[in-house]
Amino acid sequence: MPKGSVLVVGGGISGVQAALDLANSGFLVHLVERTTAIGGKMSQLDKTFPTNDCSACILSPKLVECGRHLNINLLTLSDLVSLEGEPGNFKAVVRQRPRYVDPTKCIACGLCAEKCPKKVTNDFNMGIGKRKAAYLSYPQAVPLKYALDPAHCIWINKPGRCGVCAKECPAGAINFDDTARDHVLEVGSVVLAPGFSRFNPTPLDFTGYGRLPNVVTTMEFERFLSPSGPCMGHLERPSDGKEPKKIAWLQCVGSRDINRAGHPYCSSICCMFALKQAVIAKEHSHGDFEPSIFYMDMRTHGKGFENYYTRAREEGVHFHRARVHSIIPSPDNQGNLKIRYVNEQGKVNFEEFDMVVLSTGLEPYRHTIELASMLGLELDADNFVRTDSFNPVATSRPGIYVCGAASEPKDIPQSVVEASAAAAEASRILAPVRWTETSKKVYPAEQNIYAQAPRIGVFVCHCGINIASVVDVAAVSAYAGTLPDVVFSQANLFTCSQDTINQMISIIKEQDLNRVVVASCSPRTHEPLFQETLRDAGLNKFLFEMANIRDQDSWVHQREPEKATTKAKDLVRMAVARVRGEGALPYNTVAVTKAALVIGGGVSGMTSALAFAEQGYPVTLIEQSDMLGGNGRKVFRNWKGVEFLPFINDLTARVASHPHITVKYNTEIKEASGSVGKFSTTFSDGRTFEHGVTVMAVGGEPYKPEGQWRFLHGVNPNVHTLLELDKKFIDDDPTLKNIKQAVFIHCVGSRIAERPYCSRVCCTHAIDSAVKLKEMNPDMDVFMLYRDVRTYGQRERIYQEARAKGVVFIRYDLERLPQVSEKEGRLIIKCHDPIIDAHVVIQPDMLVLATAIQPRRQSSTSLAKFFKCAIDSQGFLMEAHMKLRPVDFATEGVFLAGLCHYPKSMEESIAQAKAAAARASIILAHDAVPAESVTAVVTAAKCTGCGLCTEVCAYNAVSLDDNGISVVNTSMCKGCGACVAGCRSDAVTLKNIGNEQIMATVDAAFE
Amino acid sequence: MRLQPSATGNFLHWRYVMTEIDLSPLRADLKKLFQEKLPNARIDYCLTCGLCASGCPASDIEGMDPRKFIRYLALGQDDLLRNTNWLYSCSICQRCEYACPMGINVGRFVYELKGMRPKELRPKNLQKSCELQKESNSTGIPNADFVWVVGDVLEETKANEPEWTDLTAPIDKVGAQFYLNQNAKEPTVEPEEMVFLWKILHAVGIDWTYSSEWWDGANYCLFSGDPKDWEYVTRKQAETVDALGCPTYINTE
Amino acid sequence: MTSKTNETSQTNWEPKIIAFLCNWCSYAGADLAGVSRFQYPPNIRIVRVPCSGRVSENMILSALKSGADGILVSGCHPGDCHYISGNYFARRRFALLGNLLDFIGIEPGRVNFSWVSAAEGEQFAEVVRTVTEKVKELGPATRLVKKIEAMQAA
Amino acid sequence: MLFSTLEGLKRFKIPHNFNVVSIISLYAQWIREGRLKVSPAWNTEGLKFTVQDPCKLVRQGLGDPVADDLRFVIKQVCGEENFVEVWPNKSNNYCCGGGGGALQAGFTENRRKHGLMKFEQLHATGADVVITPCHNCHTQIKDLAAHYGGKWQATHLWNWIVKAMVR
Structure with a gap:
């Protein structure tokens, strides 16, 4: 029988997602993380594209869930050192390096770090600013346990010296004699999510990186933007701390470069990363801020990315389709940087910037390469883990799967998809032993609060600077304390972080609270996390309300802080009024x-x-x-x-x-x-x-070329779409060989007003078709008329191969569309080459249109x-x-x-x-x-049996019983409240969202 | 293709400016020639990203820059490339190739094109320098004059400067440890500049020598673009040094 | 009645508007307006309800009674309702309520109804701006306000 | 000159039994070995020096090591505090516009236009002397000063070495 557990290597977003999917579908997961905390690169991000969500806000719920999951055995500071066996029965040895802090005792009070004399460069902040030898990698780390850095701790290197942390630690958690431990784990499958590392631009001397302080990488700049970063989110440039007004982003540093950086692939995320940073930096600075981006192709090929790019242009981000040779210090003003670039018409321009950010690409992580050689996994030409064309998460060794950027540079959504896909593959052969090695979660006994007077606790959140930069959180928290029935009120930096969650549990018990209000972000994203916390504190999870003082207050009233603060107080008062009238609800299941x-x-x-x-x-x-x-x-x-x-x-x-x-x-x-x-x-x-x-x-279905995008398709027989050309390839059409000239037109129907999105795959598909034509007949002239070539990731190789085979790429834009006409059946295509500013006439035997994909x-x-x-x-x-x-x-x-x-x-x-x-x-x-707990309930005495409720219920969950009184079937009821609003005699109400609660909430808005 | 009069009014400076190109068919003969001759020419790899042009001090001269140069090659505008005077503005300094993501060495094709120009159409005194180089040295002074100037300046220095009485400037000293080449400019125009060098070598006390023939280290045939001439001169220099049996060749730059 | 007017002179008076937003579409649209940082006036006080179909007439009248200067009820576009038909009932209910409000002298523009989907952050901000403007023009609500003049008496 | 010999020997596979070195690396080696004793004491009124990295010597020849030797020698000869670094520098420095036969080809206007960036770069250092260890750079940078109004003199290295020599 196979083992009912899975080993996941790597605690980034991809590893965490795979671990959660596997653990929630009945397998014990051993999650091995190299550093002291999970979260990986995503935890270093301030905001994420394309939604501009604060990265911590959407990541911490997953990390907290992973950290507290009963069926996930989290092994930090650990590495997989050996693996034997075959699919279903692997024996893995994981070496856990010493943390020198006992996790069971540490309460993350931070005294050890405060008192520790040894300063060390903070590599979480990309080496900017310092941390101590006793440290926590970042404020919302999971597990929230401190650690001693063996390389720098004075005592560990010279026993007997210093030891301040041990004296200061109230919990006596410091243990200098901690040693490494080997864990032998028997697992059914292995999922690798070891992540990636960023290209180090120091060897590229022309960037000045490493010698000019104001030249930084995007990851370093991200730490500048982050409120938990070295300068708390206010933009200060490294050389003199001045707030930068003009910043340039240089794209493709270390990617699409076979000369100095040696990476032929495109790193796929840097364009969106730079766009996001430009937009967010503009938001951070009040007043005139000029972001500029220097690029070759702007690659915004993901869902919602093209809109993001259009909005960035509208919000004043300057775009230059020009790469820059060298960054030099400005001769006249100190610290500034001077850039010389040539626009597409060949005109030389000079521009000065306060800072330059290098969009450094992704590289295979050296530990991944070591891990792959230890496990005998094949790597591809770029040293990423080789996967199969038709199984993107399978490695060359059965039973071992890979997800995330370790197999190819990719963005977070794609890494999360692959994580779940790897979970599917890993659990395929383990299906029969589901739930055999897992344990069930036991909640503490639920306190019956029916007879108690309301004792409400209010937790108001800073959310870093997201709320605190507009709303006076301390004032709101103090005000909440004055409200009737509120017995406890507290403000937190990040209420969703694990330490605050644990604090809430103990506060609920100590203060004997029987209702909780959290004033922070949207209940749509964080209500489940806080409701789970109530259950862990022995309180029915429905005795809970949230006041949305971020997405519906601080973020939307940024220029009116006082009104936003008054509104926050109102929203808290309304939430308190609402929660006061709520009762415990049963946990229904279906x-x-x-x-x-x-x-x-x-x-x-x-x-x-x-x-x-x-x-x-x-x-x-x-x-x-x-x-x-x-x-x-x-x-x-x-x-x-x-x-x-x-x-x-x-x-x-x-x-x-x-x-x-x-x-x-x-x-x-x-x-x-x-x-x-x-x-x-x-x-x-x-x-x-x-x-x-x-x-x-x-x-989906292909777009049928029409209007100005028709280009004689359906009129001239030599005009085809990509799929029509593919049909000829599949049928091995012999006439293709004797075509002398072919022209492809990209973005037919995509990235225009009617379809403002990029169809992502047509560049690769068109270029591959061109390469196929060249393979059939190398002397054929092939021209590609493109707007941006978006052969993202390792697809860049096909673009380079096409160019190497002599395919000519000519750029067009919406102002100068290619003109397609015909004379006696011969196609005539006129376009404009921007580089030499000349009109080009081509009379090809075939024109192929890369048409959009639509739903x-x-x-x-x-x-x-x-x-x-x-x-x-x-x-x-x-x-x-x-x-x-x-x-x-x-x-x-x-x-x-x-x-x-x-x-x-x-x-x-x-x-x-x-x-x-x-x-x-x-x-x-x-x-x-779990089924809906918020269901309707009928007070039989009031019901007149008119039956209106049964007519309005869309789920026919309400019916009249034999003596004409309406009754609700809770397993069918979805809690929409249509019956409650329809009932004339107020006989039916919705638990916890009855008329009394809503009217109390509305009244509370006016006190 | 039409001629655009240049600001200076000088006929030589009129530039050919592209207006309309017919790419049916696309005959890029020069490009094919270079690709056969230079296996890693990579002309087609160009991403037209403009990095080379942004780093080239000769950008926007004669309406040309390294990116346009490669683009004209790719689009078969061979006549324009053969006639452009930009060939003599690009100093083949390889700064474009230094940072180009595809590592394209634009200068290498400029060198080829310079070599392709018939000798009579090349800039007069550049070609003359190469001819003189092939005879003896770039300024054309007879070898005997070089030997005489060295001797004369040496004697004058020893006479006027007491502390340098034992200064030497050996010529054709077989078996010397170091062979020293000598740019033709100094003996022809500023002979006294050579004395500083002799004094330094003397102070260090190394065993060095000039040669009376093929003593000029320069090689204008590289600049005129003639591989055969460039080889001829270099081979002559190598033979001279081997004949003297010096193990180390010092270049005075 | 009077306590309301003298306390806020006409110029810097700010209306208070109660917004009943359905959880699946309009509330999510309001969140998206936040995520996209679309700024809008701070006069609305959002009350989350499962569906626009949950909002009954007496809830609106009671809100007006409590002193709301304006009401906004926003649900999913027809056909998008998470509970299939909730928003149809809401639409019919407010068509009829409109007649009653006119009859009892509530100015048109005080009670507003809109569709906003989860993807329409910009539209939500726009709806809030227009409703706030309209209610500002109408001035403070006086018709139905039943404030116990506790402060007045003391 | 170095590139034409070095590259010539390699490209045309000319048999030879000597190795080619730049005198600049020898200067640096001799100073480090103490065989060439120099002192910057002569530079009493703080004459400011900067340097040109000739393309054929540095980028196309021996690269950053010879550029570092060049700077080492200059600092030994004229005093560390009197040396002003240029940007960009070493293997990434600008071409002065004189090489490749440009001086001899006669397109003077183009040549000076090519040299404008070099002029601005050197002008920004405010140096009194520009060390140009290449005959083409020497002539071109001298001409750029004359044409664009630069206040520096372009010189070789050996003059200053002899001035700083301690016998």
Whole structure:
């Protein structure tokens, strides 16, 4: 029998996500982290693109959950030193270096650091500023335990000397004789998420990095921006602490460079990273701030990225399509930097900046390379872990999976998708031993507060500077203390951080609180975290309210601090009034139907279905056409040259023959009802299918060129779209060889007003097609008319290969579209080459249009109705959170994968499909899932039996019993309150959101 | 292609300015020639990012910069490249290649194009310097004059400066440890500048010698772009030093 | 009645507006306005409700009674409602309530209804700006306000 | 000159049994070995020096090591505090515009336009003397001073070494 546990190496966002998915679906996880705390590079970020969320705010809930998860054994300061065995039965030896602080005793009071005399460069802040030898890597670290730095601690190096921390520590947690320990772990699978490191620009002398203090890397600049950074979020430049007014970002430092930096690939995230920093820096500085970005191609190819780029332009970020040779100190004013650049017309410009930020690229982490050689894993030409074209998380050794930037430079959403996909793969062969090595969470006994007078505790949050920079948090906290029934009020720097969470638990017990109000950010993101804290303190989790004084106050009234503070006081008073009237509610659950419905028979749909089936769950896969494969069948090969058709045929065969999968062709959904755990869907053939989870993989469709983007498509026979050209490749069309000249036009229908998004894959697809044509006939002239070449990540290799084969790239923009005309059937294309400022005329035998990918609008909208999921302005399905829940919908139990989410490549769709299955199998792994506790309840005496409530209820959860009194079925009730608003005799109310609570809240707004 | 009169009014400075290029077919003969001759030419790798132009002091001269130069090559505008006087503004200093992400050495193609110009169309006294170089040295003074000037200046120094009476400036001393080359400018125009060097070598006390033939270290045939001439002169210099049997060749720059 | 007017002279008087926002769409839209830092006037006080269908007529009248100068109820666009039909009921309910409000002399523009989705941060800020402007023009609400003149008597 | 010999021998595979060195590295070696004793004492009124890194000697020749030797010698000869560093420098320095036959080719206006960045760079140091260990740089930088109004004199190294020599 295989082992029911998994080893996850690496505690960054990818490792943490994989660990949570695995632990929540029934496996014991050993999470091995090299440093003293999990969070990885993301914890060093101030804000994250494209949502501008504060990184800590969306990361700490996951870290706190991971830190306190019963089935995650967190091993910090640890490395995997050896691994034997085969899939299902691995024996891993993990060496844990000494922390010199006993985690069970340390209460993170910080006295050891305060008193420690030894100053050390703070590598969390990228070497800017100092920390002590006794240290905590960052304020919201998980686990929140101090550690002694063996390299610098005086006592450890010369025993008997210093030892101040041991004297000062109130908990006696310091232990100088702490030694390394080896843990022998028997696990079923291994997931590697060791992350990446940033390119060190010092060897590039022309950047002046390392000699000119005001030349910094993006990671260092991020620490300047961060409120927990060296200068608390106020921008001060290193040389003289002055607030910089003009900053330049230089792109592609260490990437797309085969001369000095030796990295031919594109690091895929630096463009968005620089854009975000420019926008956020502009927000930090009050008044005139001029950010400029020097780039080759602006690569904003992810979901919501192109909008972000457009908004950055509107907000005054200057863009120069020019790379810079050298950065030199300005001769006249001290500390400034002078840049000479040439714009595209060849005009020489000089400009001076207060600071220059180098967008340094990503590199394989040297520990990953050591780890890979120890485990015998193959690396690719760039030293990243080699993965399979059709299984992006599988390494060359079975049973060991990889996710995150260790296999290719990628952004956080893609790393999170791959983490869940790796969880799916890791748990595939362990399905039979689910829940065998895990333990159940036992909550303390719940205190009955029914008879008690309200004793309310209020916790007001600074959220770093996000709230505190506008709202006077201390005043609000003091004011809260004066409110009736409020017996405790406290302000915190980060209420969602683990130490404050633990503090809350003890405060609730010590102060004997029976209701809690947290004034901080939005309940939509943080309510579950705080409700869990109430349960850990023995309090019913529904005795809780939040006052949203950040997203709905400090962030939106930044220029009116006093009014924002008064509003904050009102919101706290309203929350207190609301929580006062609330009572404890039961924890209802819904039994889970252990079956899955997958909608859409393309590659994503099939991959999800297989992932479910291989875990032993029955799946029904419905496809509207009569064939599986979807768009996958129309595409020829990926950029690595691997043809798709053999893979798709094999996948189709496996799906069609798998005992657990029922495929229904020519099937649509007629009607769907129910919610997580208990959906029931009726198909067009009238049959109904009960299932617990749903995965939507309805795919997308190519844009049909029209209007000014038609370029004679459908008029001249030699004009094709990429898919039409692929058809010729698949059919091995002999005429292609004797084409003398071919022209491709990029961005046909994408990145324009009607479709303000980038279709992500057409650059790679078009360039690969050009390379294919050149392979067939090297003497063929091929021209690519592009706006920005977005061959992100290692796809940059195909772009370089195309250029090497003589493909000519000519840039166009919206002001000067290529003109396509024909004379006696011959195509004539006129465009303008900006470099030599000349008009170019080409008369090709073939014109290929890289058309946009758009959503299947009618099928997405109709499905969204059935399953209540949101659709974005472009018609793509809208995930719960763009960054950290990229495969879930806001509606529980429904997941998405493939083109219907956003255009993506085949392997990215495969990763998302496996991820959707992994996230869904968390629900299927449980026999019951929590159902709505906030349900309606009828006071029989008041009910006149008019039946209005039964008519308005969309879930027919209300019915009249035999003597005409209405009764609510709590397992069906979703708590929308339509019946309560409709009832004329105030007979039915919604628990905790009754008319009294709402009216009390409204009245509280006016005291 | 049309001619654009240059500000200076000097006919030689008119520049060919592109207005409309017909790329059907695309005949980039020069590019193909360079690619066959120089395997890692990488002309096509160019990303047109402009980094070279931003680092080149000769950008925006004769309407040209390293990026445009490579672009004209890629788009087959060979006549313009053959005729541009920018060939003599680019000093082949390789600063473009130093930071270019694709490591393209633009100067290498400038060198080739300079060599392709028929000798009579090359700038007069640059070509003349190379011809003289092939005879003896870049300024063309007879070897005997060089030997005489060295001797004369040596005697004058020893006479006027008592502490340097034992100063030497050996010529054709077989078996000397160091061979010293000598730029032709000093003996031709500023002979006294050579004395400083002799004094230093004397103070250090090393065993050195000039040669009476092929003594000029310069090589204008590199600048005129003629590989055969450049080789001829270098080979002559090498033979001279080997004939004297000196193990170390000191370049006075 | 009077305590309200003399306490705030006409010029720097700031209306207080109660906003009932449905949790799934408009409340999320308000959050998005925050994340995108779209600034809007600080006069609204948001009350989170599960669905716009949860807001009944007497809640609005009681809010006016408590002294609200303006009311905003915002839910999902028709068809987007997380609870399928909640916003349809809300729409019909407010069409009828509008007639009653006119009848009892509440100026149009005091009680407002809008659709804002989770992706419409900008639109939410815009709705708040327009409603605040409208209510400011109308001046303080006096019709239904029933304030116990406790301070007055003491 | 160094590049034409070094590169010539390599490119045309000319057999030779000597190695080629720059005299600048020898100066530095001799000073370090004490065989060439120099002292900056002569520089009483603080004459300010800066340097040009000739492309053929540094970037295309022996790289940063010879540029470091060059600076070491200058500082030994004229006093560390009298030396002003230029930016960019060493292997990344600008070309003066005189090399590659530009001086001989006769396009004077273009040559001086090429040298404008070098002029501004040197002008910003405010140095009195620019050490130009290359004959083309020597002529060009002297001409740039004359043309654009620079106050420095362009010299070789050996004059100052002899001035600083301690016998």
